[in-house]
Amino acid sequence: MAVRTKASSPAARPRHEALGLALDDVKGMYRKMLECRMIGERMMQLNRMGRAAFVGVADGQEAAEVGSAWCIRRGTDWVHPYYRDVGVALVLGQDATDQFLGVFAKATDPNSAGRQIVNQFSDPEAKIVTGSVCIATQFPQAAGIALALKMRKEEGIVFTYGGDGSTSPGDFHEAVNFAAVHDLPVVFIIENNLYAISTPNALQMSAAPHERAKGYGIPGLLADGMDVLDVYEKTTRAADRARRGEGPSIVETTCYRYRPHSSDDDDSRYRSKDEVAEWRARDPVARGRAYLLDQGVGEPELDAMRAEITSEIESAIDAAEAAPDPRPEDLLRHVYAEGHPPPDGTRA
């Protein structure tokens, strides 16, 4: 997605230029992060108002998602995200309406036509592969796609995402090991937000995901997941290596989920308000704004951006709420192959 600028002297250049990014890229990243945050805030409100049954939002993880997704070449690279990745979906072309169609489980929800739980992102054009609620199942599938790309000598690499908790199931080990042995073009991005629902890192792992990379003989990179440019830098390194045919990497982004795991979770039972406040003080969206101001972007431009997003979100909510519900007679569509009735013969 990035517009790379020509390299010149690296000394005293703004960080984004040293990374080959234009200021418009940084503005674009900031816009996606802000949109992701504002969608999440509005979804939580709608849930508390009883208008959205169940939501899971990405507040606090915007830089990890947007910074890494900025390295993806849409339509060429494959993407196997997980349910937290609203920011990835937005960078790859989904919009606010798509998010609310999913939350209201409408027939025109682009991910699953209202069949799956929220945030099982899917887009054939953007090569986003829909996932499963079973965590870590995306990793072996991503390795499999990468194997196919390599065998067919096709362009493109695979980006796959998961949380810290998703590095515990065997699927993660099997996928990383297989990808490493066969030098497959995969970037494993782990959004380490310190908790898997209520389970803290200390009870989940004794070595951080990026450190475990050594055990597979591949690079492990640690990014500050509250800093979009740092995430972009580390993911670019991993993506470039994959594109050179040298194999996979693990990119761990340290971040924090401000909200409960989902709208059904009570996070006050396993973490303190002070801890949440400490992480909020490092907020990636606020840091993005500060960076842009420092680069000479004016407050009015950024305020106009926020106003535009507010109006997009409100229109999206109206449109999505008014969209048709799935029809009962479509219940079994996409469950059985068309033309093959289920064993009891009930479906025409």
Ligand SMILES: Cc1ncc(C[n+]2csc(CCOP(=O)(O)OP(=O)(O)O)c2C)c(N)n1
């Ligand atoms: C195989 C499997 N085991 C358990 C669950 C229940 N579950 C859903 S989300 C989750 C925590 C995942 O945490 P993490 O990977 O850190 O991602 P986060 O939600 O924190 O972003 C668990 C245990 C599941 N969906 N699949």
